[in-house]
Amino acid sequence: MTDVRPPGVRGGGARGGPHRSSLSRMSGDMYARGVDMQCPSAARMFDYYLGGTANFAVDRQAVDRLLGEVPEVQVYARATRAFLGRMIRFLCDRGIDQFLDLGSGMPTVGNVHEVAQRRCPEARVAYVDIEPEVVAHSRQLLRGTERVTVTQADIRDPETVLAAPGVTELLDFSRPVAVLAVSILPYVSDEDDPPGIMARYRDSCPAGSYLAVSHGTALTMSAEQVHSSENAYRDTHTPVIMRDPERIRELLPGYELVEPGLVPLPEWRPEPDVNAAQDGTDSANGVAAVGYLPDEPLRAW
Numbered sequence: 001m002t003d004v005r006p007p008g009v010r011g012g013g014a015r016g017g018p019h020r021s022s023l024s025r026m027s028g029d030m031y032a033r034g035v036d037m038q039c040p041s042a043a044r045m046f047d048y049y050l051g052g053t054a055n056f057a058v059d060r061q062a063v064d065r066l067l068g069e070v071p072e073v074q075v076y077a078r079a080t081r082a083f084l085g086r087m088i089r090f091l092c093d094r095g096i097d098q099f100l101d102l103g104s105g106m107p108t109v110g111n112v113h114e115v116a117q118r119r120c121p122e123a124r125v126a127y128v129d130i131e132p133e134v135v136a137h138s139r140q141l142l143r144g145t146e147r148v149t150v151t152q153a154d155i156r157d158p159e160t161v162l163a164a165p166g167v168t169e170l171l172d173f174s175r176p177v178a179v180l181a182v183s184i185l186p187y188v189s190d191e192d193d194p195p196g197i198m199a200r201y202r203d204s205c206p207a208g209s210y211l212a213v214s215h216g217t218a219l220t221m222s223a224e225q226v227h228s229s230e231n232a233y234r235d236t237h238t239p240v241i242m243r244d245p246e247r248i249r250e251l252l253p254g255y256e257l258v259e260p261g262l263v264p265l266p267e268w269r270p271e272p273d274v275n276a277a278q279d280g281t282d283s284a285n286g287v288a289a290v291g292y293l294p295d296e297p298l299r300a301w
């Protein structure tokens with residue numbers, strides 16, 4: 001099933017839910033606007049780092065400027081994509097066949113459904129992104145693809161995401177689900193309470209579910225480079241922040257971390273045929289973790 005119906009969040013930003021007042025930065029008309037070629041977009045910039053073609057001159061200029069100051073950002077993007085593939089294969093091997101991909105981004109090569117359905121043909125993937133053009137592009141590309149939906153919604157509003165038809169009609173929350181937060185939580189400010197948001201997704205998942213998180217962190221970058229990285233996204237509709245690893249651990253509340261825990265991106269279960277050292281370890285300036293939801297969620301972590 002490819003979801004080509006109106007998005008879960010409609011024009012004007014029907015956000016609702018108790019979190020509504022604290023949603024920062026993005027205006028309600030975000031949902032009404034079309035493709036914005038004047039401002040760079042986080043999704044298109046990420047696509048460009050990965051060598052995709054779904055980007056405009058304004059995105060390439062922003063990225064090229066940033067890479068001049070912080071070449072590590074490209075290593076981060078590639079290491080994130082490589083982690084995504086390893087993590088999906090790991091989860092499929094653990095019997096997971098349902099994925100809720102938050103902040104799914106532009107479909108480039110190696111998307112969640114491609115990796116998952118190769119390992120487990122019955123796998124179901126619900127993609128969610130706030131950007132109308134990401135959603136439009138994804139729907140066009142996925143037309144005819146079975147067991148995949150695309151929903152336009154703000155992941156900071158879990159109630160709306162979890163009630164969207166593209167999610168409720170595809171995923172069965174009485175069975176384990178993997179929630180993916182791959183390079184999306186840098187777009188959620190502290191003011192929006194990302195641990196609280198992730199706890200609400202956790203509470204909708206049964207024991208045996210998983211949460212995968214990857215996040216930018218300064219391992220080799222100077223304070224100046226962190227500033228440049230954050231600054232490069234100020235003109236987008238979705239600014240970013242980097243966090244320290246201790247803060248990133250807080251984004252998996254109540255989850256037991258599977259081995260090897262929260263580690264630099266290339267060190268998360270490297271596969272024998274991939275030379276992790278090729279991209280550097282710390283130079284990816286990102287960490288990743290996969291959490292498992294036990295019968296009794298951990299309250300202290």
Ligand SMILES: C[S@@+](CC[C@H](N)C(=O)[O-])C[C@H]1O[C@@H](n2cnc3c(N)ncnc32)[C@H](O)[C@@H]1O
Pocket residue numbers: 042043046080081084102103104105106128129130131134153154155156181182183184187238
């Ligand atoms: C780095 S990109 C893509 C990450 C993608 N998970 C991947 O691994 O390729 C981040 C994406 O998050 C989306 N995004 C940012 N803030 C969001 C929000 N509040 N709700 C939903 N999507 C959001 C952006 O539109 C962008 O497509």
